[in-house]
Amino acid sequence: MPTFKLPLSGDVMQSINPWSDMFKAFGSQFGLININLGRSSAPEIEQDILTEVGSYGRQIGRIGEALEVLIDHLDLKSLTPKQEAALAAFKAMQGEIAEIKAYHQKAERVA
Incomplete structure (x- = not known):
């Protein structure tokens, strides 16, 4: 490698190895996407479900x-105010999720 010197500096030499540099940032991670399954009693089963069925x-x-289907068929008259609040919070969360999904689907169509 040729020697490169800037004014008022000594020799500038840097070895760049993208693989080792990239993996240093991740510590012991060996892939670009690793999933920490935590304390699972059957991590192999969890990994198969994530691979074959779907993400969390x-x-x-x-x-x-x-749950939305079940809630739509629920007799809401018998609920306590606390239960009604829980359902309202759930429906609000589902609405926010729907808005985010719609935004991303619209962005994908534009791109």
Whole structure:
């Protein structure tokens, strides 16, 4: 490698290895995307579910959609104010999620 000197400096030499530099930032992570499954009693099963069925976000999204169906058929007259507030908060959260999804779908169509 040729020697490069700036004014008022000594020799400037830097070895650049993108692989080792990239992995230093991640510590012991070996892939670009690693999932920490935490304290799972069956991490192999969890990994298979994530690979074959869907991400945690997809799973939670489907649970939310199923809950919306059940809520729509629920007799709301028998709920306490606290229960009504919980449902209202859930519906508000689902509405915010729907807005974010719509925004990203619109952005994908434009791109």
